[in-house]
Amino acid sequence: MKVTVLVRPKAGILDPQGEAVQGSLRKLGFSVGGARVGRLVDLEVDAPSTHEAKAQVERMCRELLANPLIESFEIEVADA
Amino acid sequence: MSVRPRIAVLVFPGSNDDRDAAWALGALGADPQLVWHAESELPRDTEAIVLPGGFSYGDYLRCGAIARFAPILDAVREFSAAGGPVLGICNGFQILCEAGLLPGVLRRNRDLEFICRDVPLRVERTDTLFTARCEAGQELTIPVKHGEGSWYADEELYEELETSGQLVLRYAEDCNGSVGDVAGVCNEARNVFGLMPHPEHAVDPLLGPGDGALLLAALVDAARERTFAAA
Numbered sequence: 001m002k003v004t005v006l007v008r009p010k011a012g013i014l015d016p017q018g019e020a021v022q023g024s025l026r027k028l029g030f031s032v033g034g035a036r037v038g039r040l041v042d043l044e045v046d047a048p049s050t051h052e053a054k055a056q057v058e059r060m061c062r063e064l065l066a067n068p069l070i071e072s073f074e075i076e077v078a079d080a
Numbered sequence: 081m082s083v084r085p086r087i088a089v090l091v092f093p094g095s096n097d098d099r100d101a102a103w104a105l106g107a108l109g110a111d112p113q114l115v116w117h118a119e120s121e122l123p124r125d126t127e128a129i130v131l132p133g134g135f136s137y138g139d140y141l142r143c144g145a146i147a148r149f150a151p152i153l154d155a156v157r158e159f160s161a162a163g164g165p166v167l168g169i170c171n172g173f174q175i176l177c178e179a180g181l182l183p184g185v186l187r188r189n190r191d192l193e194f195i196c197r198d199v200p201l202r203v204e205r206t207d208t209l210f211t212a213r214c215e216a217g218q219e220l221t222i223p224v225k226h227g228e229g230s231w232y233a234d235e236e237l238y239e240e241l242e243t244s245g246q247l248v249l250r251y252a253e254d255c256n257g258s259v260g261d262v263a264g265v266c267n268e269a270r271n272v273f274g275l276m277p278h279p280e281h282a283v284d285p286l287l288g289p290g291d292g293a294l295l296l297a298a299l300v301d302a303a304r305e306r307t308f309a310a311a
Contacts, residue, residue: 013232014257016192067142067178069185070232 001045001053002078007066008038041065050077084111085303087128090156090172092117092136092147097169097280101132104280108293110300117150125310127303128165129156131172133225133278143186143228144174153179165209165302166272170226173264173274182265182274183241184233189226190257196225198289200252201263201277205245208266209302210273213294219252220291222277224263229276231258231265244268249275 009015015036022035043060047053057075066073087110091098102112113123117136122129137146147153153175160166160181168176176182189195198221203214214220233241238259241247249264256276264275279292 014190016188016190016257020192064141064145067145067185069234069237070187 001047001050003043003045003053003057004076004078005041005043005057005061005065006038006074006076007041007061007071008073009036010070010072013070038071053077083304083307084109085127085300085307086111086113086123086125087130087300087303088113088115088122088126089130089132090115090117090150090152091132092134092150092171092175094136094138095132095134095171097133097171097278100278101130101169101280104283104292104296105130105300107283108297108300110303115152117147117152120151120155122152122155122159125307126159126164127306127310128167128299129159130299131156131166131168131175132280133170133172136171136175139171139228142178143171144176144178147171147175148179157181160267160272163269163271164306165299167210167299168272168274169278169280170224170229170276173276174228176272176274181272182267183237183246184231184259184262184265186228186276187230187232188228189230194225194227195229195256196223198223198282199255199263199277202250202252203248204250205248205266207245208248208270208273210266210295210298211248212301213298220294221289222279222282222292222295223288224255224277226256226276229258230256231262231276233259233262241265246270248273249277 017037105112251261266273279295282292
């Protein structure tokens with residue numbers, strides 16, 4: 001089962017990468033009100049159900065993929 | 081009788097300050113032993129552990145995030161839980177934070193630059209074995225060299241650490257955007273300490289400031305005391 005994890009800098013946390021990206025986009029002439037840079041992890045998960053896959057990936061996020069002090073995560077399971 | 085206490089210096093794939101750390105500890109009277117990350121046990125009679133700087137496991141995912149699964153880390157946990165002194169320098173600090181042995185996390189420097197220079201530091205706490213040779217408020221000059229050294233804790237955690245006296249070392253001038261200009265923190269039991277500056281690069285006055293020796297010699301003192309206590 002294909003599962004995608006989106007890891008984002010938590011709201012309210014300074015994101016210097018995002019700020020640099022925003023500044024560069026503005027220099028290119030784009031009108032950008034904000035930019036935040038996170039991380040995307042595509043996973044192939046062995047699980048009997050979508051529900052189970054999601055539960056597994058949630059554990060992966062808590063134990064490794066995201067640092068709860070500074071990052072939030074979102075899990076998307078691709079439709080079978 | 082002079083005793084050279086054994087100090088384990090861990091080596092991860094990507095560590096690059098392990099030999100400098102071992103050299104500095106040797107110069108300060110210890111018997112440093114390099115220990116490969118895949119080992120599951122520390123050398124016999126290990127009295128302190130140093131996690132050196134570098135880029136363990138290529139800094140993949142987040143700095144230190146993968147190293148915490150190294151087999152030797154179980155031995156580090158056991159050693160620190162029993163009160164053994166553990167020092168993390170730079171990447172070693174990042175590993176200890178990711179492993180949950182130290183509070184907070186190290187993030188990308190605020191200005192996104194790799195910072196490599198001598199920085200002035202202020203010793204906030206002398207009630208740790210690592211700062212036992214320093215005076216409260218003493219200023220030390222020790223080099224930093226990192227891209228991800230901006231220490232972060234949310235307000236609640238920061239207050240808690242301040243109250244419990246775990247914020248041991250601060251930058252005496254703006255450096256990398258660390259919350260509260262924190263450069264080094266210890267655990268609640270005060271036997272685990274991590275810092276971004278590199279004391280092992282500031283030991284021989286021939287190469288610049290020698291203030292790093294104050295921190296490392298204190299670690300050697302503590303290790304030596306344990307050797308005597310065990311005898």
